[in-house]
Amino acid sequence: MQTYDCIIIGAGAAGLMCAATAGKRGRSVAILDHANKVGKKILMSGGGRCNFTNYDVGPEHYLSDNPHFCKSALSRYNQWDFISLVSEYELAYHEKSQGQLFCDNKAKDILNILLAECDKANADIQTRCEILSVVTTQEAGHRYKLVTSMGNFACQSLVIATGGLSIPTMGATGFGYDIAKQFGLKLKARNASLVPFTFKGEALKLCQSLAGVSLPVRATSNQQEFAESLLFTHKGLSGPAALQISNYWHPGDTLEIDFLPNASIANVAQQWRQQGQKALPANLLGNFLPKRFIQQWVEFQGLTGLMQKELAQWRKDEIEQLASALHRWQVIPNGTEGYRTAEVTRGGVDTNGVSSKTFEAKKAPGLYFIGEVLDVTGRLGGYNFQWAWASGYCCGQHV
Structure with missing residues (x-):
């Protein structure tokens, strides 16, 4: 003994x-x-x-x-x-x-x-x-x-x-x-917590098409929010923003992502109009977001046609549609990667x-x-x- x-x-x-x-x-x-x-x-x-x-x-x-x-x-x-x-x-x-x-x-x-x-x-x-x-x-x-x-x-x-x-x-x-x-x-x-999210269906296809893309966002769930970087993966979402909010997320909860946390797309669009910008909106967004993200995101949200219109032709509700897509993407994760990768x-x-x-x-x-x-x-x-x-x-x- x-x-x-x-x-x-x-x-x-x-x-x-x-x-x-x-x-x-x-x-x-x-x-x-x-x-x-x-x-x-x-x-x-x-x-x-x-x-x-x-x-x-x-x-x-x-x-x-x-x-x-x-x-x-x-x-x-x-x-x-x-x-x-x-x-x-x-x-x-x-x-x-x-x-x-x-x-x-x-x-x-x-x-x-x-x-x-x-x-x-x-x-x-x-x-x-x-x-x-x-x-x-x-x-x-x-x-x-x-x-x-x-x-x-x-x-x-x-x-x-x-x-x-x-x-x-x-x-x-x-x-x-x-x-x-x-x-x-x-x-x-x-x-499992401080852990990446997984998705299924169309949201998973989107994440897979953007795997490797990282950008600053604001992630929100259950009245908690974190302004950190987000990383798309072949399984879903990772990066500090995803890991932080996973502490407060429970199965079935909605996750909301703001892809432009430091700007208002409605205000930016108005500035572009006043400046008489002739470039297509998708190209102008490249000043704020990765071009690969813009291409896939526009397609995912069904905004391809809208992005081919000059800003002068945009209606107020169309600007709001883009703002909602970029500032308030709401999605319910399928789950997380579990204890295998949880911190x-x-x-x-x-x-x-x-x-x-x-x-x-x-x-x-x-x-x-x-x-x-x-x-x-x-x-x-x-x-x-x-x-x-x-x-x-x-x-x-x-x-």
Whole structure:
């Protein structure tokens, strides 16, 4: 039997941060992970450069049935705390856009910092360790006993940092949810989130004809909107705008896209008229939109004939028809690409059953839940990593 003060299941962002924090307090800590190496999602995030936090972090950037739950941790370990940590290691980083911070070199730089912190804290990291069962125990003052593929373990504090269901090829499983249910915690519905949309029928044909085209848009659904870039794919829509709004979209909901978020096509058309523009409207639109998009979009919307008329001949209702097509395209996605490509899992362990200060389960003393396994989902832009750092650190102060 291997015994520790604290055992953390899951060697991802939250688990590593928790281990380093707890170990520095003099606690004996072990991290167990069934994967062959640690920090896989850190390594692949941000196109391999890891969007590790954001200059602007607040509870409004998170989605949860209990919107107040994240406030405590985010205030006790904020983005400046993590920036200070990476600065200690002289990590080279840059702001990409909207406060998003990325490594200049590789995401492995972030992982190496966390591993160095764990090493300082004498945390024991064991990979390829499959957890077969978790039970309560009273042996030698311990609370939990783990039966694993690497033998039996016992601990006073057990932390579940196993993440969600996103990207199963990286080793994601529902283990954390199973443990929550086993010890009487409720779960909120889980869905793939920060994920591309898929379409069928004519909308799919349109997306396929425009695959690879990217342009700035405003995406709206369920009274939430994001002004970001949109990418057409062979399956549907991706890019930051699609991923952001997917956090708030549910099956059957309408998605509205404004392809000219920074201009009014009605006003632009009026200006063209006053200027006496002789060029065809389709050519004039090339000043605002990719020509390939215009060609396919006009055909898709049945506007080919209208686009061949000079602006002077356009009626008011025809201008409105074009404005509606470009500013207010409404479509119901067939679905999303699912957990295979989702960056996070929306939903999870009900936070009403967990302390927002210590992350201890209210019904199971000594059992803690941190990171993505909880019903706290951040927007795209470094927010989910900041939640991992904050929840891991705050939990590490108490285990």
